[in-house]
Amino acid sequence: MVLNDRIGSARFVTKTNATTLDPFKATEQGYLGVIVNGAPQFETLVEKVHNLRSVFDVRNLRKLSEVVIIYGYQDDPEYMYDAAISHHADGIIYAGTGAGSVSVRSEAGIRKAEEAGIIVIRSSRTGNGVVPVDKGLPGLVADSLNPAKARILLMTALTQTKNPELIQHYFRTY
Known part of the structure; x- marks a missing residue:
């Protein structure tokens, strides 16, 4: 992504403010480079380029998989998972506290x-x-992806596989 002459990885750039003119930041991992006189100047080596040659070719898809986000908090209810199950969701992103911590009720719902x-x-x-x-x-686990980005990756991953090991690999790679 290039915004305000800063080059950032889409994986790490996120919106940090609802109203400012420069709301997108790469706060923790930093930027890959800058635009100088209209040309990119990279400060960080970029090993992978995710483009049309990626495993995710969605050009012929009419619809992506149904993935919901369930927001976690202390003593959160299990019935949110029952709702996802009854509505035939393909995937669930659990937005947990801290490092993806899970309450007792959410653990039962996830299982x-x-x-x-x-x-x-x-x-x-x-x-x-x-x-x-x-x-x-x-x-x-979503690795370093926030819940919204994890949802998009899972929606896309489910167009290729339901294999948990391969999906986890996608989350480490993309």
Whole structure:
């Protein structure tokens, strides 16, 4: 992304203000470079280019998978997962506290959703940082993607596979 002569990775740039003229920032990871006299000047080596040769060719799709975001908080209700299951959601993004922490009720809901064949991704509602893999918790992890970006990646990933290992690989790669 290029905004205000700053080059940022779409993975790490996010909107940080609702009304300012320069609301998009790469707060934690920083920018890849700048535009100088109309030409890009990269300060960070970019190893991957995600373009039309990506595994995600959605040009012929009419509709993406149904993925909902469930916002986590202390003692959040399990019935949100029941609603996603009954409405046949393909995926759920759990926007957890801290590093994707899960309440007891949400853990039960996530396990129920996974048993129903729904892919669940744990993310963080904090805006920055990585959600680590925790073998004791259900769900895959969004890595450093915020809930909104994780939703888009899961919607796209589900056009290719429902394999949890491959989907987790996509979250580490894209």
